[in-house]
Amino acid sequence: MNEVSVVGPDDGETIHLGPTQMRILEDGSTTGHxxxxxxxxxxxxxxxxxxxxxxxxxxxxxxxxGTVHFTIGQTTHVAPAGxxxxxxxxxxxxxxxxxxxxxxxxxxxxxxxxxxxFRDLRDMIASGQELTAQATIEAMxxxxxxxxxxxx
Numbered sequence: 811m812n813e814v815s816v817v818g819p820d821d822g823e824t825i826h827l828g829p830t831q832m833r834i835l836e837d838g839s840t841t842g843h844x845x846x847x848x849x850x851x852x853x854x855x856x857x858x859x860x861x862x863x864x865x866x867x868x869x870x871x872x873x874x875x876g877t878v879h880f881t882i883g884q885t886t887h888v889a890p891a892g893x894x895x896x897x898x899x900x901x902x903x904x905x906x907x908x909x910x911x912x913x914x915x916x917x918x919x920x921x922x923x924x925x926x927x928f929r930d931l932r933d934m935i936a937s938g939q940e941l942t943a944q945a946t947i948e949a950m951x952x953x954x955x956x957x958x959x960x961x962x
Contacts, residue, residue, distance in 0.1 A: 815840040825932045828941050829853035838922025846922030850915045852907040860943050861904040861961050865954040868920045869897040876913030879906045883961055902958030927953045
C-alpha cells in the first residue's frame with residue numbers, strides 16, 4: 811500500500827523568510843517527486859522575490875486570501891482570492907502583496923524541484939546571512955532558476 815499524507819492546519823514544515831512564511835504541505839516524498847505544495851503567507855506591503863524564470867518546473871499560485879499582484883514580464887495582474895496563476899517554465903514572474911491585509915496562496919511545483927529552495931533560504935538566514943535580492947538569486951540558481959534581468 812502507498813503512503814498517504816494528511817497535513818492538518820497546524821502541521822507541515824513552516825519556514826519563516828522575513829515578512830513571508832512558507833508552510834510546506836507536500837515536499838514530493840508522497841508524490842514520487844512529481845508535485846510539491848506549499849502555503850505562502852505574505853505580510854502586507856511586501857514585495858516578492860526578484861522577477862525570475864524557472865527552466866525545469868511549472869509553478870502554480872492559487873490565492874486563498876487577500877490580493878496578490880503578479881507581475882509577468884511587464885504586465886501586472888491584480889489577483890484577489892479565488893484567482894489561479896499557472897507559470898510555465900521560461901515565463902518571467904514575481905508577486906507582491908501591496909494591500910493592508912496578509913495574503914495567502916497555495917503554491918505548487920511540478921515537479922517538486924523548488925521546495926528545497928525555501929529550505930536553503932531558511933538555512934541561509936539561520937547562518938546569519940541577510941535575505942537580500944542577490945542572496946535570493948544565488949539560491950534560485952541552485953534550482954534551474956535565473957533572474958529575468960530583461961524585466962528588472
